[in-house]
């Protein structure tokens with residue numbers, strides 16, 4: 278992830294964010310010119326005043342303004358008011374057209390993804406008319422470049438806001454009020470998203486990884502996600518699966534192909550394929566995974582996952598198993 282792709286509304290990767298960036302720069306240059314003009318005139322006025330009063334301890338007594346100079350002042354002020362109104366109006370029109378352009382008309386062939394905000398992670402579900410083809414994952418969204426995408430957004434608890442600045446503007450997730458938003462990615466890249474509405478203790482650690490990739494790469498990613506979890510290959514992995522299925526993990530997590538089918542926490546069917554864990558907070562490495570499983574709240578205070586007491590053998594097997602879930 279390059280610095281500009283990290284989380285920047287000024288380095289667009291989708292048609293929608295390109296419109297927003299364009300509007301931003303228009304506002305920036307117009308207001309910069311006005312600011313510079315105001316500063317210049319202010320500076321001139323100050324200079325004049327200093328020169329007028331230099332060497333004279335008493336403030337100068339200015340003559341009464343003449344009728345002619347008063348008329349001129351009124352004209353200048355009126356002209357400036359009219360120019361200000363015109364500029365504001367032009368910006369308003371630009372804003373209106375940008376708004377129109379980014380709330381594009383629905384496309385029936387769009388890829389449909391359902392996003393559910395939870396305290397403090399994102400559930401991601403690729404929709405399909407056939408229930409068995411639906412893919413569920415968490416905190417990582419892949420989309421194909423050049424294809425319209427429809428996001429169906431909802432919240433399971435409090436108000437969150439979905440924001441991937443390189444792709445589109447913010448969209449609030451209000452409980453009980455599902456909304457939709459549309460975008461088309463225009464270049465490949467890996468971007469970061471962030472919850473943009475304060476939603477409790479770990480709001481700042483409610484991020485996501487957003488991957489825009491070539492259609493072929495996306496198709497193979499989605500096909501891999503559709504599969505059930507791979508069967509354990511080694512004894513340790515087999516034992517790890519038993520540990521998982523025998524402990525309270527199954528009350529909150531799903532691993533497709535096993536009896537773990539709960540949805541209080543992220544789907545773990547392909548957890549090893551994800552770049553980050555804990556909603557973009559920690560790299561998906563064995564060390565962080567171990568720390569997370571033993572005591573998640575030490576890494577993310579307030580987290581909705583309880584600590585676990587596991588013998589080191591059980592933990593190692595569990596890690597072997599989770600790391601095999603590609």
Ligand code: HEC
Nearest residue numbers: 396397398415525526529541542543554555556581582585
């Ligand atoms: C009470 C419910 C609950 C139980 C029990 C539970 N978890 Fe979790 N787990 C969660 C929640 C909620 C999250 C997401 C937390 C966050 O990111 O804020 C999570 C996150 C995770 C993650 C990171 C997933 C990701 O993509 O970020 C892993 C791995 C995980 N849990 C493994 C386990 C294992 C292994 C067990 C059993 C030893 C377990 N969990 C028990 C609720 C639970």
Ligand SMILES: [Cu+2]
Nearest residue numbers: 472474476480
């Ligand atoms: Cu939030």
